[in-house]
Every structure is written in structure tokens, then in C-alpha cells.
Amino acid sequence: MDLQIRGKKAIMAGGSAGMGRATAERLAEAGADLVITARREERLIKAAEEISAKYEVNVTPVVADSSKEEGRQALFEACPDPDILAITIKPPAPNGDFLKVTPDMWRESVETALIGPIEIMRNYIPGMKERGFGRIVNIATFSAKNPMIWRLMSGPARSALINYTASVSREIAQYGVNINNILPGMFATEGASELALTYADAFGLEPNEEVAMNHFIENNKIPAGFLGDAADMAPMAALLCSPLSRFIVGQNIVIDGGQHYSLF
Numbered sequence: 001m002d003l004q005i006r007g008k009k010a011i012m013a014g015g016s017a018g019m020g021r022a023t024a025e026r027l028a029e030a031g032a033d034l035v036i037t038a039r040r041e042e043r044l045i046k047a048a049e050e051i052s053a054k055y056e057v058n059v060t061p062v063v064a065d066s067s068k069e070e071g072r073q074a075l076f077e078a079c080p081d082p083d084i085l086a087i088t089i090k091p092p093a094p095n096g097d098f099l100k101v102t103p104d105m106w107r108e109s110v111e112t113a114l115i116g117p118i119e120i121m122r123n124y125i126p127g128m129k130e131r132g133f134g135r136i137v138n139i140a141t142f143s144a145k146n147p148m149i150w151r152l153m154s155g156p157a158r159s160a161l162i163n164y165t166a167s168v169s170r171e172i173a174q175y176g177v178n179i180n181n182i183l184p185g186m187f188a189t190e191g192a193s194e195l196a197l198t199y200a201d202a203f204g205l206e207p208n209e210e211v212a213m214n215h216f217i218e219n220n221k222i223p224a225g226f227l228g229d230a231a232d233m234a235p236m237a238a239l240l241c242s243p244l245s246r247f248i249v250g251q252n253i254v255i256d257g258g259q260h261y262s263l264f
Helices: 018-029 041-055 069-078 103-131 155-175 190-194 196-202 209-218 230-240
Strands: 009-013 033-038 059-063 084-087 134-139 177-184 252-255
Touching (some): 018 134, 033 069, 059 069, 084 103, 134 155, 134 230, 155 177, 190 196
Parallel strands (some): 009 084, 033 059, 134 177
């Protein structure tokens, strides 16, 4: 399928690994020039070089933490006028006891998962409106609509984000600018592996990645029978970044192997 984005400028915030990297690859494969951001410089530069060499497009790495004002400003300076904006963040640590959640933990969650994406969108939407085209995709989490106590540091802030985008998307769709969200379920990514020991600690398990992952799978039944791979999500993200998605406005698309039992 031709996504009709060859030559367009795309940002993938959080694009050095996992779902962000997989999405960046699909956009590059379709011919978009990229700016990718992440906090880990070495991994980011390596990803940019590999994507550029593989797909023969321009890929600019920007070391930045989008939850911080200075990180966002670095991104804005590197790419002032994108056609496409996709955003993902590192998943927060699992939570085993809601009584141990402190105000500082809430502030960090809101800064990272709500304010950071909103401020990036707020900066770029006016230019997209003027040019008559823009695509914005937030890669969030299905816990935004499927409450899970151990995802307490992730779900509530993302619920607020999808509420925000549902409102804003309907205001700007008339200008050719669409915002949609992807709500991934349980995926086997680098970020998930890095959180395995934190998950084990949250549930009082042996500090062992295999033990943690087995507990995770046993207590999170997935009808498809397996954890998702980033490549299972990226094609949908790329489609939502294209002109082909012009009639998809303010939607939250769950990709979870059937885990969330809901009609809507």
C-alpha cells in the first residue's frame, strides 16, 4: 500500500527503540524523512544510522526528554514544521500498592504522559493548520480505558490525554489535521523487559526476569495467546500518519490481542 507520505517530514518522539522505533521504520519505508528523539544518545544515534541506511531517507537524531521544557525546545528547533507527529514515552514503573503512590509520583506521571505530549502537539498544530495538512498519533496504552491497578502510574494520565485529543481533534479536523491514538496492550519490547524486575518487586516475586514475565502472562490472559511485538502495532500507526486516514478523527484504537473485553 502506498501511504502517500514520500518526502513528507515526520517526527517520532521516542523513536530509538520498541514501538517508536518500529513506527519510525514504517514511516521511513514509506519514504518520509525523519526526526527521532530519545534520551539515550548512543542508542538513538545507532537507530538513526540504521534506519537511514536501510530505507535511504534522511533521519535526524535529537537527544531530548520530551517531558522537560528544554527537551521539547530542542525538538522544536530541530524540526519546526513537520507534516507528521508521532509520540510515545517510556512506560512508567509497575505499581503494586496504590497506597504507596505519592504526589511526586503523580506529578512525574502527568509531566511525562500528559503535559509532554500536549505541549508538543500545541506547538505544531498551528503550522499544520496553516499548511492544510497534519497527522498526529499518540502511542499510549490500553490501560487508558482498561483500568489496571499495577498500571496506575500509566493509565490515569493517558486517560486524560485521550480525553484532550478527542476534544481538540474535532476542532482542527476541518483544517486537514487529524489526531488519533493507539492504545497498545501487552507487548514484548525493550521497555517491558527493562521493567521486569520492577514488576517482580511490585508483586513480591523473586527478582528474576523469567519469573516476572511468567507471572505477568498468567495474570494477563491474552486471547491471541502471545505478547505483541512492536511490528504488530507499527503498520496501524503508519496508516494513521498518512493522508489515507483523512476520515479517522479523534479515535482510540486498541491493539491488544483481544485482552480488553469491550465493544467500544
